[in-house]
Amino acid sequence: MKKITKGKILADSIITLAIIAMVITGILGAIYLSGGRINISKSIPLGLYRISSKPLAKGEYVIFCPPSKAVFREAKERGYISSGFCPDHYGYMMKKIVAMKDDKVSITSQGVTVNGVLLQHSRPLAFDKMGRPLPQIDLQPYILNESELLLMTDHSASSFDARYFGILGKKQVISVLQPMITWTTS
Template sequence: MRRTRTRIVAGVACAGVAVLALAAAGARVNTSKSIPLGLYWASSAPVDKGVYILFCPPQRSVFDDARDRGYIGAGFCPGGYGYMMKRVVATRDDTVAVADDGVRVNGELLAHSAPIRTDRSGRALPRYRSGRYKLGESELLPMSDASATSFDARYFGPIERAQIRSVLRPLITW
């Protein structure tokens, strides 16, 4: 009995070390609805439209509320925020507009981008307000392409490139 318990503890410890080693090497697991579920690899590839990114949210009150309400996790980013994963849908010189029917990039309406007025608990959601906005040199727009209920740029607006920690390459998704 004691020998079996020791083997179980040793096996769990080895699995834990393996997971930590993979994370240190660049493996990232996404379990949120923001991007497809799965295993991703962090890289230093260039940030451009269409790539998935891992970023630290900027310190703004909208992210304080998001963390307090459970839209984003607590973590090691400044402000005590957890990392976020999204797809880059707009970059420098792209024109962005957020309206009742959704987010438009250069006039094209993005799928799953209509802002929702309230969360599941009936609390009003924030809304990034812009008529038409041209992204600056260091700005980009992170959005979900996988979920209409994701907490993304339609609620908080563009972020700065300095917030990005890595580009994520999908390894296995479902």
């Protein structure tokens, strides 16, 4: 009878975990290469999305690269956004388009309004979870032009979105995202 040692059990466990990790990596790589994107942030519902050729429109989710601005450099340093493949090594961000051309927007300490309607969960926080001051914007009625977007969350009071970084250009957007499998947490 063959004797099983703790070393053998440990080696077999490590091999099994390595195989599982390779399979998971392969699956995630295939999803990514086929246009799939996974969201694990509070910005939009958690889940699996796919890159789409749909045109930009209000209410659509988008994936974008942050522009090279001080507010995004600080956000990356603080861990609000990750490192990634965008210019300046920013990670992609995902948000919802809440305003486009000819929409009248305001960003104040009360929150973000679009065409006179205060958006839910849009009141800017004064400090982050670590007690560090957050950027405060005062943008009184401003009408977006053809090249501008307002990108927000619609279900998280603590998301890093337009209430902190303001209006962005359409050129930052990589694609519209189509939800495939999503869920929300409370």
